[in-house]
Amino acid sequence: MDKPIKVLQVIPQLGLSGISSVVLNWLREIDTQCVQFDFICFNDGQYREELESKGCRVFCIPTFRQSPLAHIKAVKEILLSPDGKYDVIHVHNSFKNFVMLSLAKKYRVPVRVCHSHTAGLELSWLAPAFSLIKSLTKRFSNQYVACGEKAGQFLFGDAPFIVLNNAIKVEKFLPSKDLADPVAAVFDKYHLPKDKKLVLHVGRFSEVKNHQFFLTLAISKQLDPDLHFVCIGDGPLKENFAQDIIETRQQHRFSLLPANNDIPLLLHAAQAFVMPSLFEGVSVAMLEAQAAKLPCFVSDTISLEADMGLSLVEFLSLERPNEWIEQLNYLQEKNLEDDDVKQAFRHKNYSIDAVVGQLVDLYQEGLKAR
Structure with missing residues (x-):
């Protein structure tokens, strides 16, 4: 192509x-001579510096729910600015942003990607x-994309959609002797x-992440007293x-x-990974844990697609906490070669x-079809 495809990525936060991790993984690997990213977000954060250092423009705007008029005004200005003229808008928290997609259609953004990352409805309102x-x-989109089959069926029903797997840089999470000192330091x-x-x-x-389930496990007298839960994240609860x-x-x-940015080291410090979500698409954190x-x-309730086939994953019922306790009480280290892990991720297309190659093809084919 004579010039890069200009893509406006819409993500919840920086x-x-x-979602932020998925899109940042793309950006770090994509050929910027072929595809150029700018970003709309609704909460600022630590990724801004990296994005701007890579030449991305970043717009932090209110959500439609926070301020309808300010939201519409901001999106209109971005789409109509001289530096705008986007070939693609890629909306990740998609069903919360149908107004943005409608504006993108009104102002003639040729490719409008609606990307489903969840298999259930978290917000009851x-x-x-x-x-x-x-x-x-x-109606306002013309490319339907999902992180997995469940997430696609949840939002698109019987309509055809493309599965674009949540990919990670596997090598970043593989255990290594060189990490012994940094891992010790995170303690x-x-x-x-x-x-x-x-x-x-x-x-x-x-x-939806169901942290209360950890308390159910923790208060059980059957749980090994040497187990310690480390919960990483922020949020309203x-x-x-x-x-x-x-x-x-x-x-x-509990800790x-x-x-934080120390997830690879914290994974290597741990003996197990637990995710008791009420529902989930394909979890990036779960992929990272398997790479480690x-x-x-x-x-x-989590999609089977998230299992890389390395005999690392046990799917358990939330109705039977004793099964979780039994598994945690008898942890066994898995002996896997690095090449086996890499091959499993390649085989599953993660x-x-x-995935970046598939993403570029998606944008190029979408533009050819318009």
């Missing part, structure tokens, strides 16, 4: 989150109008107990969960850490190079 919202979202940095077996969870403190830990006198069982060769115990 801080650490699943959307439920009464969800059928209408889904209809409008699909001091985050005041983690060195005489316990760490069970890690990475996720936003929200209802974090303070409430911290208070629940105090009220149940389980402070000795609550902020979202950790045993993963996850709810059976390696970053393959």
Whole structure:
């Protein structure tokens, strides 16, 4: 192509989150001579500096729910600015942003990607109008994309969609002898107990992540006293969960850490990864845990597509916490070769190079069709 494809990525925030990680992984691997990213977000964060250093323009604007008029005005200005003229708008928190997609259609953005990252509805206030919202979202889009089959069926129903896997840089998470000192340092940095077996969870403190299930496990007298839960993330329910830990006198069982950039080291410090979500698409955190060769115990509501086939993942029922306790009490280290892990991710098409190639093809084919 004579000039790069200009893409406006719409993500919830510039801080650490699943969607942000996915799109940042793309940006770090994509050929900027071929595709150029700019960003709309609704919460500023630590990724801004990296984005701007790579030549991306970043617009932090209010959501439609926060301020309808300000939201519409900001989107209109971005789309109509002389530096705009986008070939593609790629909306990730898509069904919450049907107004933005409608404006993109009105102002003739040729390719409008609606990307589903979830297999369920977390916000109850959307439920009464969800059928209408889904209809409008699909009407204003012309490319339907999902992180997995469940996420696609949730938003698009019987309409055809493209699965674009949440890819990671596998090498970043593989254990290494060179990481021994940095891993030891994270124990001091985050005041983690060195005489316990760490069970890690990475996720936003929200209802769908089901942190209360950890308390169900922690208060059980059957749970190994040497197990210690490390929950990493931020979110609206974090303070409430911290208070629940105090009220149940389980402070000795938990470390609550902020979202941070030390996830690879924390994974290598842990003995297991746990995810008791009420529903989930394909979790980036779960992919990272498998790349780190950790045993993963996850709810059976999570998509089977998230299992890389390395015999690391156990899908368990939230109705039977004793099964979780039994698994955690008898943790066994998995002996896997690095090449086996890399091959598994490549075979399942979760390696970053393959997915970036698919993404570029998606944009190019979309433009040819307009």
